[in-house]
Amino acid sequence: MGTTETQTDELREPQTNDQYEGGDRVEANVGWRYTVEQIRRDTTARIGLYIIGFITAMAVFAYIDAKIFDYAIASRFWYNPVNDPANARILLPPVGMENTFGSGIWKYPLGTDHRGRDILVRLVYGSRIAMQVGIVSTGFGLVCGTLAGAVAGYYGGWIDDTLMRVVETLYAIPFLVLVIAFMAAFGRDLTFAMIGVGITTIPVFARLIRSRVVSVREEEYIEAARAAGVRDRNIILRHVIPNSFAPVLVQATLQVGISILIVAGLSFLGFGAQPPTPSWGQMLSQSRGYMLPDPWFSLWPGIAILVTVMGFNLLGDGLRDALDPRIKN
Template identity: 70%
Template sequence: MATHEQQSEEEFADEPTEGGVDEVEARVGLAYTLRQVKRDSTARMGFYVISLITAIAAFATVDYYLLDYALAEAIPFLHHPERDPDVIEALLPPVGMENGIGTGTWEYPLGTDHRGRDILSRMIYGSRIAMTVGFMATAIGLVGGTLIGAVSGYYGGWVDDVLQRITDTIYAIPFLVLVIAFMSAFGRDITYAMVGVGIASIPVFNRLIRSRVVSIREEEYIEAAKAAGVKDRNIILRHVIPNSFAPVLVQATLQVGVSILIVAGLSFLGFGAQPPMASWGQMLAASRNYMLPAPTFSIWPGLAILVTVVAFNLLGDGLQDALDPRINN
């Protein structure tokens, strides 16, 4: 017959202990990360803003590629972003405001540009360029940098030396100079701007993941996989990269905002999106000659760039806090 002390020990063993396996398992995974992000009010705000801008960009993309601006013609407060209206009303202020040219109306809620085109419509369709370029350029840098960094850190030796010298060469060239040189060679098109920004961001991801892989490759589960005869390719793709990806995900979130800012700067300088295509950087470039008669012409695209970049930074900071075990322990 069990004594009272033995029964107490058995009951205590059945109870979950603080810091046990269940708690550790609850602190990893996508569900836990999302819960941590939701608890951060700034990260949550960034996520909501990004979701809204992404939805607007998706609307503009569908209307541009599939519907041929049918929605822009059907919705009352939208206009064709690349077409002048029949009656040119240039540089009108936003609704409720007046300037030396005219008074704002609800037909053009944010006013008109120097060619009489609706600024709101161009802002909406400009989000298509910003979000597409931001995500695609980051994806190019993320995939390229992750693969190069993982292979370099895993094998080491001469493979590491060759790959790192190549990425160091790219990293040594100033970001904008490299992208402008790339576009000068292939063309001043938004596609080449996106690819150029992606290539220029490869060293950022490469250095980040390589530093993680160098420490992970000596772990016991990697040695066990090698001893079991698992191919190096499968070890890199299934074990090394997934266990090194947390800081890369944070950097990717921040890099989307950086890519949007860089491409907007390129469009402002005459590279990237070309008139009459609607883009925020190109709108800023067109507004610089009309700062005094119509200051709001430059405020709206600048504000759009600012809000979008800040939103990605807020979300990135929230992800960093959620994925950092030193904070959530």
């Protein structure tokens, strides 16, 4: 009798998560809270977040000073009215290199450029351009590519064939040639640079999400939504894309760093942000004639590009591990 009553009580009382694994609470490896927790535990992802946060803070400061205060803070360092090579401020070396290359002061800790402008300040204001073009161009490609790939994968047939042939046409053109041709047609303005780079990223996101949508569209909850009379547009936006978006989010994080590299290369070639607006690629281009006698001129913008791209790559690796349900932590 005792055994029967105990079994009956167990049937009546639902078991809680605390009754499994020695009282430890078991949670599903899904959801944004789980993802955030996994990123917090991942050392490389945290380092990437710290780097991105630092660069973003610099970019926000530079944006506020440029747009609201009209470079009031930067004007103390940026412009040297006496553009004379004999001036002591021209190509002033960074602190610690004075004995080898000349005399320096702490006012310019990273040295000055060929026009006597503080390199540290120009790096800070160049971060605004780098983050802007990286995020905007990636966002443009993400939205257009996701919509095109989701529609192609969901409907299939001639719609799929048409959209993917357009995507493959973009793939067939070298991205640098495509961006330069786009800017040559519409202008060398930074806006067209961002749009041009965004166009080159559309195929990446379109093909990635299409491969996911082709499998997701056969799931039971999609069939149930169709049977309930939900419109295809709502199914795609509310069910198909959200359940196929994890790898796209990882790729978007990595793509920001790639876009920063591309635009830095365009600025090096004379496209993108035009002087006197500072950008890291433009600083590298201006330093070509001074690399041997004044190496710091090209060293600092190169390090800035390297660290920023590395931050997005580290965060992308952490997101990939957090969003992959096959990885057990």
